[in-house]
Amino acid sequence: MQEMILLFSLMIFLFLAGVPIGFSLLTCSTIFLLITDMRPLIVVPQQVVGGIDSFPLLAIPLFILMGNLMGAAGLSGRLIALINMLVGHVRGSLGVATVVSCAMFGALTGSAPATVAAIGSIMIPAMLKQGYPPRMATGVTAASGALGNIIPPSIALILYGATMNVSIPKLFIANVAPGILLCIVFVITVLIQARRLGLGQATTGNDGVPDQRFQVVLRSLPALTMPVVILGGIYGGIFTPTEAAAIGVLFSFLLGICYRALSPRALWKVLEESVCTSALVGFILGAAGIFGWILAAARIPSMLANGLAPMLDSPELYLVILTVFLLIVGCIMDAGASIIILAPILVPIGLALGLDPIHLGVVFCVNLVVGFFTPPFGLNLFTAASVSGMPYSVVVRGVLPYVAAAILALLAIAFLPMLSLGLTKLM
Numbered sequence: 001m002q003e004m005i006l007l008f009s010l011m012i013f014l015f016l017a018g019v020p021i022g023f024s025l026l027t028c029s030t031i032f033l034l035i036t037d038m039r040p041l042i043v044v045p046q047q048v049v050g051g052i053d054s055f056p057l058l059a060i061p062l063f064i065l066m067g068n069l070m071g072a073a074g075l076s077g078r079l080i081a082l083i084n085m086l087v088g089h090v091r092g093s094l095g096v097a098t099v100v101s102c103a104m105f106g107a108l109t110g111s112a113p114a115t116v117a118a119i120g121s122i123m124i125p126a127m128l129k130q131g132y133p134p135r136m137a138t139g140v141t142a143a144s145g146a147l148g149n150i151i152p153p154s155i156a157l158i159l160y161g162a163t164m165n166v167s168i169p170k171l172f173i174a175n176v177a178p179g180i181l182l183c184i185v186f187v188i189t190v191l192i193q194a195r196r197l198g199l200g201q202a203t204t205g206n207d208g209v210p211d212q213r214f215q216v217v218l219r220s221l222p223a224l225t226m227p228v229v230i231l232g233g234i235y236g237g238i239f240t241p242t243e244a245a246a247i248g249v250l251f252s253f254l255l256g257i258c259y260r261a262l263s264p265r266a267l268w269k270v271l272e273e274s275v276c277t278s279a280l281v282g283f284i285l286g287a288a289g290i291f292g293w294i295l296a297a298a299r300i301p302s303m304l305a306n307g308l309a310p311m312l313d314s315p316e317l318y319l320v321i322l323t324v325f326l327l328i329v330g331c332i333m334d335a336g337a338s339i340i341i342l343a344p345i346l347v348p349i350g351l352a353l354g355l356d357p358i359h360l361g362v363v364f365c366v367n368l369v370v371g372f373f374t375p376p377f378g379l380n381l382f383t384a385a386s387v388s389g390m391p392y393s394v395v396v397r398g399v400l401p402y403v404a405a406a407i408l409a410l411l412a413i414a415f416l417p418m419l420s421l422g423l424t425k426l427m
Helices: 002-016 021-036 043-052 056-072 075-087 093-109 112-129 134-144 155-164 168-174 176-197 210-235 241-258 264-297 300-308 315-330 335-352 357-373 379-388 392-415
Strands: none
Touching: 002 021, 021 043, 021 264, 043 264, 056 112, 056 155, 056 241, 056 264, 075 093, 075 210, 093 112, 093 134, 093 176, 093 210, 112 134, 112 379, 134 176, 134 379, 134 392, 155 168, 155 264, 155 335, 155 357, 168 176, 168 210, 168 241, 168 357, 176 357, 176 392, 210 241, 264 335, 315 335, 315 357, 315 392, 335 357, 357 379, 357 392, 379 392
16 A cells, blocks of 8 residues: 555656656656566556557547648638537627637537637637727637637547547447536526627628628538548448547548648648557557556455445435545546546546446546646646736636536536436436
8 A cells, every 4th residue: 555655746846846747657657566566567568558448439530630631631720610600699799709609610629729719710800800808809719719628529539448448439429418408507697798898799791692601601511521420420330439440531631622721731731640649648548557557456446445335325426526636636637537546436426326437538538638728727728818918817807607507507417317318228
C-alpha cells in the first residue's frame, strides 16, 4: 500500500510540475516496478505496445485526420450560413446559430478548441456587430464548442469503450440524446439572455430569395451528409467505427478537392497536424497501458470498489460524487487522459453498485467534456479569449450561465438513465 501511495503522489507531483502526461505515467510506472520487484522491466515495453495494439483505437488517428480535413475544407462558413437562414428570424438567432453550428462542426472535427476557433472567428465578430455583449458572445462560443466532443462520433467515447471493453457503437448511440439535451439547454439559455437583453434578429440576407436559399442548402449538403453516412453505417452494421473513420477520411479528402480548398501546402499542414496529435494520443495510450497493468496487478480497482461500496450506500450518492469529481478533473486535465487513468479505478465502483456500464460511460465522458468550459482552467475559455481578443475574465463571466445549464443537464443525464439507454434498447 505504501508503494501505491508513492505511485499516486509522484504522479500528481509530475502533473503539477507540468511534465507531459505520457512521460508522467511512464516514469511513475517504471519507478514502481523498480522499488517493488513486481516484474522485470521488460514488462514496460510489452505493456506499452499492448496499450496501443487495438483495432478500435485505430479509429482515433483516422477521426483526427478526418476532422482536420473537414476544417481545411472550410465547412464552418457553409454550416453557419445554413443555420442562419433557418433561425435568422428568432430573437438571439446568432447565438442559436453559434450553438447549432458548434454542435455540427464539432461532431465532424472532434476537437473542442478547434471548434471554438473555427466558429468563434466568424460568429463572435458577427454577434458583437449585432449588439451582443462581449461576455455573451464569447461565453456561448466557449460552451458550445464542447458539444462536438459529446455528439458522436467522439474520440472520448472511443477511448472509454477501448479502455473499459464496452461496445463503442452502443456508446455512440447512447450519447445522442444527452448531446441533444445539452444543445437544447444551451439554446434555451441563449433565448433567455436575448430576451432579457432585448437583442434583435439577425439579417440572413436570404429572406424571400428561393434561389439563394437553395444555394445555401446545396453548399452545406456534403457536410450534413457526413454524419449520416458514418453513424448510419455503424448503427446499420455496414462497417465498424474504425472502418467508418477510414471512409470519413476518404469522404473529407474528396470534399476538400471538390471545394478546391486542399492545396498541396494545406494538405501537408493537415497531415502534419494529424500526425503530431495522433502521436501524442498514442504515446499517452501506450504509457497508460503499463500504468493500467500495474493497477490491475495490484488489484487497486477491486480493493477500492470493495472498500468504498459499503460507504456509498446508494448508486445516487455515487453518481453525485462522481459528477462533482469529474467536473473538477475535466477543467484541469485532458479528457482522454482522464478516461484512461480514472475509468479503470472509478467505474468498477459503479458497476459494483449495479449501474449500467453504458450509462456510466455516458456520465463519465459528458462530465469530463463539460470541464472544457468550466472555470477557472477550461481549455475552451482560453481559446475563446484568444480568438475574440477579449480579456479572460469577460469569457468567464459569459460562460457561467452555460455552466449552470450544463450542470442541470448533467444531473438529468446521471439520474435518468433512460436518456442514454433508451436508444440502445433498439439495437
